[in-house]
């Protein structure tokens with residue numbers, strides 16, 4: 462009885478370990494630029510991290526948060542200048558930045574999550 466239970470647990474443990482093995486995509490971040498916005502930057506929230514962090518966009522650029530986690534998150538500016546609201550798993554929220562500056566933000570649900578958006582003047586060269 463004990464042996465078979467242990468064997469079962471070992472098998473289960475192996476199975477769980479196998480399933481929970483992180484599948485790291487080779488390119489977790491996709492960056493898109495188009496002619497309408499100076500820069501459109503899309504990045505992901507995975508397992509309590511904003512990735513990449515920090516991100517830099519030009520004035521007028523758009524940042525898209527893509528929640529790749531299994532629980533909801535937000536991206537909420539510490540200075541109140543923007544708030545994506547709740548981003549459900551698998552969903553996207555975006556914010557357009559019209560003023561240069563450094564914007565610190567957190568997840569309202571998990572305040573230990575934090576990130577920064579750097580907004581820089583357009584390169585006119």
Ligand SMILES: [Cu+2]
Nearest residue numbers: 534568570571
């Ligand atoms: Cu969160």
